[in-house]
Amino acid sequence: MSTEQTTRNIPFFKAIIGEEEIQSVVETLNSGWLTSGPKVKQFETEFANFVGAKHAIAVNSATAALHLALEAHGIGRGDKVLVPTLTFAATAEVVIHLGATPVLVDINPATFNICAEDIRAKICADTKAIMPVHYAGQPCNMDVIQDIAREHDIPVIEDAAHAFPAQWKGNMIGSIGQVTCFSFYANKTITTGEGGMITTENDELAARMKQMSLHGLSRDAWNRFSAKGSWRYEIQAPGYKYNMPDVAAAIGLGQLHQADKFHSGRKSAALRYIEAFKDFDFIETLTIEKHASHAWHLMVIKLNLIKLNIDRSDFIVELNEAGVGTSVHYTPLHLHPLYQNEYGYSPADLPVASRVFEQIISLPLYPSMSTDEIDYVVATVKRIANDNAK
Numbered sequence: 001m002s003t004e005q006t007t008r009n010i011p012f013f014k015a016i017i018g019e020e021e022i023q024s025v026v027e028t029l030n031s032g033w034l035t036s037g038p039k040v041k042q043f044e045t046e047f048a049n050f051v052g053a054k055h056a057i058a059v060n061s062a063t064a065a066l067h068l069a070l071e072a073h074g075i076g077r078g079d080k081v082l083v084p085t086l087t088f089a090a091t092a093e094v095v096i097h098l099g100a101t102p103v104l105v106d107i108n109p110a111t112f113n114i115c116a117e118d119i120r121a122k123i124c125a126d127t128k129a130i131m132p133v134h135y136a137g138q139p140c141n142m143d144v145i146q147d148i149a150r151e152h153d154i155p156v157i158e159d160a161a162h163a164f165p166a167q168w169k170g171n172m173i174g175s176i177g178q179v180t181c182f183s184f185y186a187n188k189t190i191t192t193g194e195g196g197m198i199t200t201e202n203d204e205l206a207a208r209m210k211q212m213s214l215h216g217l218s219r220d221a222w223n224r225f226s227a228k229g230s231w232r233y234e235i236q237a238p239g240y241k242y243n244m245p246d247v248a249a250a251i252g253l254g255q256l257h258q259a260d261k262f263h264s265g266r267k268s269a270a271l272r273y274i275e276a277f278k279d280f281d282f283i284e285t286l287t288i289e290k291h292a293s294h295a296w297h298l299m300v301i302k303l304n305l306i307k308l309n310i311d312r313s314d315f316i317v318e319l320n321e322a323g324v325g326t327s328v329h330y331t332p333l334h335l336h337p338l339y340q341n342e343y344g345y346s347p348a349d350l351p352v353a354s355r356v357f358e359q360i361i362s363l364p365l366y367p368s369m370s371t372d373e374i375d376y377v378v379a380t381v382k383r384i385a386n387d388n389a390k
Helices: 019-031 038-051 062-072 089-097 116-122 142-152 203-212 221-225 246-257 259-277 312-321 337-343 351-357 371-387
Strands: 055-059 080-084 101-105 127-130 157-159 179-183 196-200 283-285 299-303 360-363
Touching: 019 038, 019 246, 038 055, 038 196, 038 246, 055 062, 055 203, 062 089, 062 157, 062 179, 062 196, 062 203, 080 089, 089 101, 101 116, 101 337, 116 142, 127 142, 196 203, 246 259, 259 283, 259 299, 259 371, 283 371, 312 360, 312 371
Parallel strands: 080 101, 080 127, 157 179
Antiparallel strands: 055 196, 179 196, 283 299, 299 360
């Protein structure tokens, strides 16, 4: 393990864009077809095959994917949707956009995934969906969540923004729940710059989400403007502008073809972190479920603040000064003004998330991360902790 203390520049994330992606984009630009067309169709087909899903619908963000999934299930005014509080804004915001109420659920203190016991405590007659988030890339316990959902005859809509490619009991995330929503944002495990994908086995849901992704039209632009197409179309529902363009799909195809290699690099880096911190009293890593195959989107550590004379914010300042890029995932929703002012939440309502929020830091993690870079991050974390020990 390196003990080097010279300041380096280790970014929080580094995207890998290779020659295949570049050439695919150039090919698309030269084709004259830039919006949703043949590249999107190919990306949808290959992604569905990768995760073992019947249908895949490419969209312009995971937020759009979640919105379409809820709309296709008829979620609306008077309905409630269970959402973990430790998630990004989008998971709950799409519920609000449909006029429904997000009900925030606490987390498992070991994995940071949604707490099954709190789901059971908060489910009611008005609950119309459960939206688990596979936090950091580790799948939730899908057996328990689906059992609860079946008991109450409600759907499970998975927020898998972190979880490609991940598995639960050998089954790919994207092939388990009723609908699964993925993200291809710039720092995700594969990227299209901005973008997302929805997978489902249900023909009717797939048709509805596909239609609503492009203004509720009866046919998309590629079909209408192709040689055998017709200019005629019908507006069948008040849809949205959520389609993915071919330029983005061109990047996605190249990324998809390297998904296993990217995952291997992330996993190798994450396991090196875990090994380095396993006997270090000032730092904890999250528990890995024995039935879960982790996607390793994030490397999250918890500070043992009881043993430190420094808080999380100051710890991050010192990491940044040493050239280590960091982030925090996330400020729990119930601590934001929107959820406190509009829904009456307070920190005490979701105590586990409130407590761990003060402890967590996300460390750099990307497929091309070298062992030297990982060792520098680890050495820096340990140095800061040791320098600030009680």
